Amino acid sequence: MIGRIHGTLLDKTPPQILVDCGGVGYEIDVPMSTLYGLPAAGQKVALLTHLIVREDAHQLFGFATPAEREAFRALIRISGVGARIALALLSGLSVQELAQAVTAQDGARLTRVPGIGKKTAERLLLELRGKLGADLGRPAGGAAAAHADVLQALLALGYSEREATAVVGKLPPELGVDDGIRQALKTLAKA
Incomplete structure (x- = not known):
């Protein structure tokens, strides 16, 4: 190799x-x-x-980067996803954005990449769930889950994906869901 x-x-x-x-x-x-x-x-x-x-x-x-290579390897392990689709995904989304899309189960974000249809996006989200995260620069363990929940809450409240992702990325890793939502809303109110 x-x-x-x-x-x-x-x-x-x-x-x-x-x-x-x-x-x-x-x-x-x-x-x-x-x-x-x-x-x-x-x-x-x-x-x-x-x-x-x-x-x-x-x-x-x-x-x-090692994170790009690990993401590529995770992608090509999925049935129906070859090297060309994996390269297209990594060309259209950063590793961090891919991990966030998987954490948030955001198929629409994946379908914006040329060559990724709705069924492929759904398969990617299902297969990669829980596999991307700590290895790709996301907060590890419970912190990743808490940040994902905060992100989902902000999206449900009507904030744009860009705003919500930016605010959640600045939250301390040890913050729980409730405190994370409070702090995120305070930050968004100041903006």
């Missing part, structure tokens, strides 16, 4: 890049979030990778 590539970036042709590593050029598919963070051609680059071996091809996928 190729887990990491370090070399010179030769070419960027979205969604693929070419990296020279010891005289061998590796074609690596990357999500747009990784692509935008890469240096100019000719510069050194290091990426975490995931190799998929099929009968007809070896495909190498690159990621800027």
Whole structure:
């Protein structure tokens, strides 16, 4: 398994890049979030990778952060979700946004990504529930559940997803649901 590539970036042709590593050029598919963070051609680059071996091809996928790679691996484990759909999701949503959508069970957010229909979004939400969170920079354990409940309460009260997500992201992890809702509403009232 190729887990990491370090070399010179030769070419960027979205969604693929070419990296020279010891005289061998590796074609690596990357999500747009990784692509935008890469240096100019000719510069050194290091990426975490995931190799998929099929009968007809070896495909190498690159990621800027461990969280992106873990999200990709979680996505491709889901039946009916291949590498292309996983890359599309990670290109359309940050890892944090994906984790929030799963926590909030927000299928509409996922269907905004090209190639993701309603049924695929529902399958993703079902399969990823409880699997994304602490590993992807979300508060761990009960704090994640409390923050998800606060987010749902704010959405039910009519606040926009953007407003609610921003406020919930600033809450201390140890705050319970009731105190979280109170503090979030105070913050929103001041805005």
